[in-house]
Amino acid sequence: MLTEHQIEQFYKDGFLLIPSVWTKEQIVELRHTLINLFASEIQFKGDTPQLRIDIFARYKQLHWLIVHPPLVAALKSLLGNDFVYLPEMAAHKSFYSSWHKDTTSQEAAGNIFQWQPNYLMVEAAIYLQDNDEYGGGLDVIPGSHLYPDLRTNPAAPEFWQKITPTPSTYSVPSKAGDLVLFDFRIDHKATLPTNSSIEEIPEEKRKLAIFLACSANNEHVVNYKQFISSRSDYHYLKDHQYPDDLLALVKHHNLLLI
Numbered sequence: 001m002l003t004e005h006q007i008e009q010f011y012k013d014g015f016l017l018i019p020s021v022w023t024k025e026q027i028v029e030l031r032h033t034l035i036n037l038f039a040s041e042i043q044f045k046g047d048t049p050q051l052r053i054d055i056f057a058r059y060k061q062l063h064w065l066i067v068h069p070p071l072v073a074a075l076k077s078l079l080g081n082d083f084v085y086l087p088e089m090a091a092h093k094s095f096y097s098s099w100h101k102d103t104t105s106q107e108a109a110g111n112i113f114q115w116q117p118n119y120l121m122v123e124a125a126i127y128l129q130d131n132d133e134y135g136g137g138l139d140v141i142p143g144s145h146l147y148p149d150l151r152t153n154p155a156a157p158e159f160w161q162k163i164t165p166t167p168s169t170y171s172v173p174s175k176a177g178d179l180v181l182f183d184f185r186i187d188h189k190a191t192l193p194t195n196s197s198i199e200e201i202p203e204e205k206r207k208l209a210i211f212l213a214c215s216a217n218n219e220h221v222v223n224y225k226q227f228i229s230s231r232s233d234y235h236y237l238k239d240h241q242y243p244d245d246l247l248a249l250v251k252h253h254n255l256l257l258i
């Protein structure tokens with residue numbers, strides 16, 4: 001469960017680092033699971049050598065993760081006891097995104113519901129290595145979840161220019177086992193290695209990460225699902241179904257998965 005101070009910090013900064021949500025043994029197990037997953041042949045349209053999508057529908061060995069009590073407690077504190085897991089759950093291997101908001105695409109498509117006062121969608125990021133000179137974590141612009149999107153809104157540059165102090169970047173110092181929660185609207189990117197090229201990163205430090213999209217339980221869940229279902233790269237959502245054993249597990253824990 002998060003403290004009031006942590007919740008305030010999240011609302012102010014747009015992200016929160018929560019230490020030691022997983023044990024060292026669980027991180028070793030997750031790294032092992034993901035290494036095997038990425039070593040196996042691509043089976044599903046939309047997957048790539050760096051990306052596996054819809055991971056909870058497809059991989060039973062990961063089911064325990066979404067009912068992991070410390071994760072669930074953190075999400076309930078922030079999003080409410082009836083929070084919703086969204087159908088956007090992925091694993092990354094050696095993938096490095098550049099600056100964006102997770103609302104950039106929906107905004108580019110003309111949606112504005114992400115700026116409604118009750119909108120609250122977060123990404124629960126599980127980085128399976130420390131964020132250090134090899135990268136492997138998240139860079140953010142603290143506070144930018146409240147600033148307009150520079151990529152979609154013509155008025156944004158003028159807005160950003162007037163902000164004091166000038167917005168700056170911050171590399172979240174996460175350790176393997178920590179949880180990073182970030183608002184979909186925060187400007188963020190993957191932390192790059194500082195001393196080596198991506199190819200030179202030692203195997204045990206190779207970036208592996210899992211992202212779970214979650215929301216407060218309100219009308220924007222339907223808005224977002226409608227938006228992603230309309231995207232051609234989310235073809236897995238056509239006739240999407242979770243397996244019965246996952247639905248039973250989630251129900252047993254009084255959680256919601258749409």
Ligand SMILES: O=C(O)CCC(=O)C(=O)O
Nearest residue numbers: 095096097137189190211
């Ligand atoms: O690649 C990363 O580590 C950052 C995650 C990200 O950009 C995203 O989930 O939108």
